[in-house]
Structures are given as C-alpha cells and as structure tokens.
Amino acid sequence: MLEARLQQGSLLKKIIEAIKELVTDANFDCNDSGIALQAMDNSHVALVALLLRANAFEPYRCDRNLSLGISIANFAKLLKCGANDDTITIEADENGDSLNLTFENETGDRTSQFELKLMDIDSDHLGIPETSYDAVVKMSSAEFQRICRDLSTLSESVTIDCTKEGVKFQAVGDLGAGNITIKQGASIDQEESTTIDLQQNCSLTFSLKYLLNFTKATPLASSVTLSMSNEVPLLVEYKINEVGFVRYYLAPKIEE
Amino acid sequence: MLEARLQQGSLLKKIIEAIKELVTDANFDCNDSGIALQAMDNSHVALVALLLRANAFEPYRCDRNLSLGISIANFAKLLKCGANDDTITIEADENGDSLNLTFENETGDRTSQFELKLMDIDSDHLGIPETSYDAVVKMSSAEFQRICRDLSTLSESVTIDCTKEGVKFQAVGDLGAGNITIKQGASIDQEESTTIDLQQNCSLTFSLKYLLNFTKATPLASSVTLSMSNEVPLLVEYKINEVGFVRYYLAPKIEE
DNA sequence: TTGTCAGGCT
DNA sequence: AGCCTGACAA
Numbered sequence: 001m002l003e004a005r006l007q008q009g010s011l012l013k014k015i016i017e018a019i020k021e022l023v024t025d026a027n028f029d030c031n032d033s034g035i036a037l038q039a040m041d042n043s044h045v046a047l048v049a050l051l052l053r054a055n056a057f058e059p060y061r062c063d064r065n066l067s068l069g070i071s072i073a074n075f076a077k078l079l080k081c082g083a084n085d086d087t088i089t090i091e092a093d094e095n096g097d098s099l100n101l102t103f104e105n106e107t108g109d110r111t112s113q114f115e116l117k118l119m120d121i122d123s124d125h126l127g128i129p130e131t132s133y134d135a136v137v138k139m140s141s142a143e144f145q146r147i148c149r150d151l152s153t154l155s156e157s158v159t160i161d162c163t164k165e166g167v168k169f170q171a172v173g174d175l176g177a178g179n180i181t182i183k184q185g186a187s188i189d190q191e192e193s194t195t196i197d198l199q200q201n202c203s204l205t206f207s208l209k210y211l212l213n214f215t216k217a218t219p220l221a222s223s224v225t226l227s228m229s230n231e232v233p234l235l236v237e238y239k240i241n242e243v244g245f246v247r248y249y250l251a252p253k254i255e256e
Numbered sequence: 257m258l259e260a261r262l263q264q265g266s267l268l269k270k271i272i273e274a275i276k277e278l279v280t281d282a283n284f285d286c287n288d289s290g291i292a293l294q295a296m297d298n299s300h301v302a303l304v305a306l307l308l309r310a311n312a313f314e315p316y317r318c319d320r321n322l323s324l325g326i327s328i329a330n331f332a333k334l335l336k337c338g339a340n341d342d343t344i345t346i347e348a349d350e351n352g353d354s355l356n357l358t359f360e361n362e363t364g365d366r367t368s369q370f371e372l373k374l375m376d377i378d379s380d381h382l383g384i385p386e387t388s389y390d391a392v393v394k395m396s397s398a399e400f401q402r403i404c405r406d407l408s409t410l411s412e413s414v415t416i417d418c419t420k421e422g423v424k425f426q427a428v429g430d431l432g433a434g435n436i437t438i439k440q441g442a443s444i445d446q447e448e449s450t451t452i453d454l455q456q457n458c459s460l461t462f463s464l465k466y467l468l469n470f471t472k473a474t475p476l477a478s479s480v481t482l483s484m485s486n487e488v489p490l491l492v493e494y495k496i497n498e499v500g501f502v503r504y505y506l507a508p509k510i511e512e
Numbered sequence: 513t514t515g516t517c518a519g520g521c522t
Numbered sequence: 523a524g525c526c527t528g529a530c531a532a
Binding site for chain 1: 327330333334336337354364365366367368369370371372373
C-alpha cells in the first residue's frame with residue numbers, strides 16, 4: 001500500500017515531462033524512504049535516474065517495497081488532467097495492478113480521480129557507481145539549455161573543455177564554427193553564478209540531441225551540475241529543492 | 257582587416273531579420289566610413305539598401321575596402337546565438353574567407369565566438385539615383401505595418417494616393433474593398449505624427465506582398481518614410497537613429 | 513509539416 | 523495586458 005500526497009502538483013508534471021521523451025516505460029520503486037526510478041532511454045544510449053524523497057510528500061506512507069510498472073506516456077496524459085496548482089495524491093494498493101491519481105484544487109471544491117493501469121516491465125537495473133569526477137561544473141540551467149540549443153544549429157555534437165579558466169562548449173559544422181566560454185563565478189547572483197570544481201582538465205564530446213533532451217528538466221531547477229571525467233559518462237543533474245533530483249548519464253563520443 | 261564592435265547587438269539582429277526574407281546572399285561593402293549593402297531581392301523585383309555608419313560602432317576599424325560575401329540566412333542563424341543585450345563584434349581578416357562574430361554579455365562572464373564562412377557573390381551593383389520625389393510621406397512605422405497587414409487580407413495590391421488632404425491606401429478584392437486615409441499631422445506625438453511633403457498629387461499601385469515584407473524593419477524605427485513619384489519606384493526608408501538606414505525600393509504596378 | 517503552448521517584448 | 527515569436531510535439 002502506497003499513499004503519497006504532493007502539495008505542489010506541478011512538480012510531478014514537470015518531472016514526467018522531463019523524462020517522458022527519453023523513457024516510455026519504467027518501474028517506479030517505492031519504499032519508506034521515497035520513490036525512485038532508473039531506466040535506460042529507449043535507444044539504450046542514455047540513462048535516467050530520478051529520486052523523490054519521502055519528505056517531499058505529506059503524508060507519505062509505503063508499508064512494503066513496491067515496484068510500479070508505469071507507462072510514462074500514459075502517466076503524462078493523466079497528469080495533464082490536473083491543474084498546475086492542484087494537489088496530487090498517488091495511491092497503489094497491495095495487488096498493485098493499478099495506480100490511483102487524485103487531483104484536488106486549492107479550495108477543495110473539485111476532486112478528480114484517475115486510475116492508471118500498471119504493467120510488467122523488465123528492469124535492466126544498472127548499478128550506477130558513485131564516481132568522483134575530474135570536473136564538476138555548476139551553472140545556470142537556462143544558460144546550459146541556451147548553449148545546447150544554439151550549438152545544435154551548427155552541429156550534431158559538442159565538445160566540452162574544462163579548465164581553470166572556465167568551461168568551453170565548441171561545435172563545428174558546415175556553415176561555420178562556434179564556441180561559448182563561461183568563466184567561473186563572474187556573476188554576482190548566487191544561483192546564476194558558474195562554479196567549476198576541477199581536479200584535472202578534461203575534454204569530452206557529446207551528442208547534442210541527447211543533451212538537448214536532458215534540458216527538458218530546466219524548469220525543475222535554476223542550476224544544473226555537469227560532472228565529467230575523460231572517457232567516462234557525463235552526469236547531468238538537476239537538483240529539486242528539498243525533494244530529490246533528476247539525473248541523466250550520457251557516454252561521450254569516442255575520438256576516431 | 258575589419259573590426260567593428262556594436263554595443264547594442266540587438267540592432268544588428270533586427271537589421272538582418274529585416275532583410276533576410278528578401279535577400280539570401282549579399283555582399284557587405286566595408287570601408288572606413290562604414291558598412292553598406294545593396295542587393296536586388298531574390299526575385300529581382302525589389303531592391304534593398306542598407307547603411308551602417310562607422311560611428312555606430314566603437315571601435316570601428318577598416319584598413320582597406322572589403323567586400324564580404326555573406327549568406328544572410330546563415331548570418332541570421334549565428335546572430336540568434338547571441339542574446340539581445342550582448343555586445344557584438346564582427347571581424348574579418350585580410351584573406352577574407354570567413355567572418356568572426358563575438359558576443360559578450362553585459363557582465364563579461366560569457367564570451368561566444370562564431371565563424372561564418374564567406375562566399376563569392378556576383379554583385380549586381382545598381383546605381384540608385386538620388387531623385388527628388390513628388391510626395392514624401394513620413395508616418396508611424398507601426399501604422400504602416402498595420403495598414404499593409406489589414407489590406408493584404410483583401411487584395412494582392414494596394415493603391416496609394418497622395419493629396420494635400422492626406423494619404424489614402426486602397427485595396428479592392430473578392431470579399432469587398434477597403435481604404436485607409438491618414439490625414440496630415442493628426443497625431444500630437446511628434447514621432448507618430450504623419451507629415452506629407454507634396455510637390456504634386458500622385459497615385460501608385462504596389463504589391464502588398466513586398467510592402468509587407470518591407471515592414472519587417474518596423475522594430476528598427478518608430479517612423480517610416482514613403483517617397484513616391486508617378487511611375488517611379490517607391491522608396492520605403494527606415495532611418496535608424498545615429499546609425500544609418502534600411503531602404504527598400506519597389507516599382508509600381510503598371511495600369512493595364 | 514502543422515498546430516499548440518509558453519515566454520519575451522512593446 | 524496584448525501581441526508576436528520561438529519551441530515542442532503529434
């Protein structure tokens with residue numbers, strides 16, 4: 001039996017929007033500490049990890065571990081049936097063949113209930129090692145999105161170089177070439193300011209199509225963290241205040 | 257060697273937006289007095305002339321005359337990679353096979369560089385005679401845009417009549433007919449006020465498709481000047497404060 | 513390629 | 523506050 005009530009329903013909507021393009025079906029693993037999801041994207045190139053801590057909900061109740069196989073696309077459809085400032089409650093009972101969604105508006109004079117059929121999903125549960133990275137860049141999520149969007153007009157892929165001076169995004173294409181350099185900590189605004197935690201310079205190349213996809217999570221956080229080591233998958237993390245995170249992993253393109 | 261730095265980058269973006277629909281490739285002629293462009297539109301019906309004076313830039317440096325063959329479409333793409341309040345620097349070196357674009361944000365913690373490949377373009381350099389016109393109408397650019405937009409729902413072409421009383425725009429089409437008359441000096445606001453400098457009444461008919469295209473320059477100036485003489489191409493001019501102008505020329509339709 | 517939706521600008 | 527442009531999904 002799971003019961004989880006989320007005051008800020010828009011949060012769940014945004015989270016599902018942030019992953020639905022990449023993952024069509026996935027297991028939501030629920031236990032008393034919260035709800036987690038881990039899944040390879042449809043083309044088995046990227047990996048998505050999501051955590052919603054129990055204390056994000058009020059109340060939160062989960063008697064025993066449950067793995068809810070959810071069609072993300074259908075879940076997203078049902079979530080659109082709730083208004084942004086509705087409270088959302090999700091419930092699953094013991095037999096676990098369906099998920100109940102309840103929307104309540106602020107004044108409490110409207111209640112909507114939806115039932116989502118659950119499915120059996122083979123979980124390719126990859127253990128993700130908690131690595132330490134050579135470079136950890138924290139920057140404005142909007143700026144990261146803008147950079148990915150701009151550079152994708154030039155090329156399919158971007159090379160990210162991290163040095164003490166800053167982080168440089170480069171793309172080369174038919175109509176020309178472009179690079180964008182962000183210096184560390186120049187901005188005064190704390191949230192917007194870029195910080196670079198550098199153990200070692202690194203240079204990696206990634207598919208812009210995937211990065212652009214990751215930036216669907218931009219509405220969830222004002223900043224994003226890019227963690228890199230040479231020849232190791234990039235970690236792109238959006239921390240959601242007091243709630244949890246959405247993380248994306250993407251392997252670098254290998255130099256030929 | 258050309259180096260030109262424009263504080264208000266949005267200006268260049270707007271200028272290119274104002275001409276890109278008409279002209280896909282054109283030579284930018286640079287000398288020590290500034291940057292100029294003259295080109296027939298793709299269908300060789302209209303003519304576009306652009307001037308950016310050297311003093312619009314700070315600094316401006318152009319050692320020797322250069323003719324930069326630019327794909328306007330690609331230039332526009334790269335310009336979109338800069339934010340509106342970025343400073344833009346354009347540079348071209350001696351061999352002139354590429355143009356460098358640099359964007360810097362206000363705080364200076366982000367620098368973006370883009371390289372645009374140049375091309376060889378045959379310039380059909382038409383000398384434009386500095387005529388004196390029978391009627392010169394200065395009016396609100398927004399109002400002119402609105403008139404063109406409204407009348408193009410009625411017809412393909414508009415007839416403009418200038419008399420002492422004012423300027424009348426007429427269109428006749430299948431669903432009916434319409435005309436809009438602007439009287440001289442009706443508005444109090446100086447910039448918005450319409451003035452008509454009339455030597456002789458005139459009446460000319462133009463393609464609305466082209467006029468509508470010219471009004472892409474509306475964001476560049478609050479007023480527009482229409483200069484007309486019977487059976488002579490119309491001159492539509494947007495003066496850009498302290499910077500230069502965008503001019504469009506369009507031959508009238510001939511009465512059958 | 514078209515229609516819908518969100519964000520930015522005037 | 524309204525209009526317009528750009529982005530995103532079907």
